[in-house]
Amino acid sequence: MNAPVLEAVGIGVRYGGVRAVDDVGLTLRPGEICGLIGPNGAGKTTLFDALSGIRRPHAGRILLDGADITRRSPVWRARHGVRRTFQRQQLFGRLTVADNLLVAQEWHGGGGGLAADLLAAPTRRRYEMARRERAAAVLHECGLDDVGAVYAGTLPVGRARMVELARAIVEPPRVLLLDEPTSGMTAGGEDQPPDGGRPADGTGRPVPDVRLLTSVVRRLAEEGAAVLLVEHDVGFVMDLCSRVVVLDLGRVLAEGTAAEVRADPRVRDAYLGTATTH
Numbered sequence: 001m002n003a004p005v006l007e008a009v010g011i012g013v014r015y016g017g018v019r020a021v022d023d024v025g026l027t028l029r030p031g032e033i034c035g036l037i038g039p040n041g042a043g044k045t046t047l048f049d050a051l052s053g054i055r056r057p058h059a060g061r062i063l064l065d066g067a068d069i070t071r072r073s074p075v076w077r078a079r080h081g082v083r084r085t086f087q088r089q090q091l092f093g094r095l096t097v098a099d100n101l102l103v104a105q106e107w108h109g110g111g112g113g114l115a116a117d118l119l120a121a122p123t124r125r126r127y128e129m130a131r132r133e134r135a136a137a138v139l140h141e142c143g144l145d146d147v148g149a150v151y152a153g154t155l156p157v158g159r160a161r162m163v164e165l166a167r168a169i170v171e172p173p174r175v176l177l178l179d180e181p182t183s184g185m186t187a188g189g190e191d192q193p194p195d196g197g198r199p200a201d202g203t204g205r206p207v208p209d210v211r212l213l214t215s216v217v218r219r220l221a222e223e224g225a226a227v228l229l230v231e232h233d234v235g236f237v238m239d240l241c242s243r244v245v246v247l248d249l250g251r252v253l254a255e256g257t258a259a260e261v262r263a264d265p266r267v268r269d270a271y272l273g274t275a276t277t278h
Ligand SMILES: Nc1ncnc2c1ncn2[C@@H]1O[C@H](COP(=O)(O)OP(=O)(O)OP(=O)(O)O)[C@@H](O)[C@H]1O
Pocket: 015, 018, 019, 020, 038, 039, 040, 041, 042, 043, 044, 045, 046, 047
């Protein structure tokens, strides 16, 4: 088994008296897609906040390639390949979709930063072209060809979520944390009218966002990224994830393959009885 890329050991996060995350351990290996499920308030987003550096845990350590990054900033983590999307979108609404990706490339180091600015003009142009090609390829893969010039704030929720994903992966991630990525996305069928530039399936209809998302996540994992996703759609999680971790009241209630977790009576009692199972 390959070495973990990201490890969380004994993580604890409190809000005043509330133990939102309590002694949680988690290991992510390159190439795996891991689901994080649990009832509302279980601590999933709080754990994401700790892993991505937005919230400092009061207990525990977070390791990237075995090195302690617990005190590193969110920007440092993003630059080192730990990327996330948010439950409530955080796009730059007054920038175009293409510019949202451009800004992410600068933040994530793909722009070359000051080093690129100081290089001779031909080298700088090569950087610039490579960067634009990567952005165009990711926009295409995410079904966003037709909205590159559109202001991100004007997009419907599902497509804005795809832009968030595109922004997180425009420079290749090592760890990708997706917080409820399918919420607001079309699953396909009659609710999704054809529109120009989007990839079409065999029937000529555009490929639904959820299917695009699935294929992007699988491609990233095949290329060695570790993916952790929070999702209330249990059917989606069970289909996509090789491993599932169940949180309840801030603690890990169960962990295993999708089949193991589904069969666990404690998980059924705490969560699956009430969850969405498409
Ligand atoms: N900013 C905050 N201040 C105080 N308490 C908070 C805050 N954010 C979350 N909590 C509490 O921490 C606990 C964990 O919340 P969290 O949002 O991490 O759960 P979750 O599993 O992501 O829930 P959901 O599925 O509803 O998004 C809950 O009891 C919640 O009320």
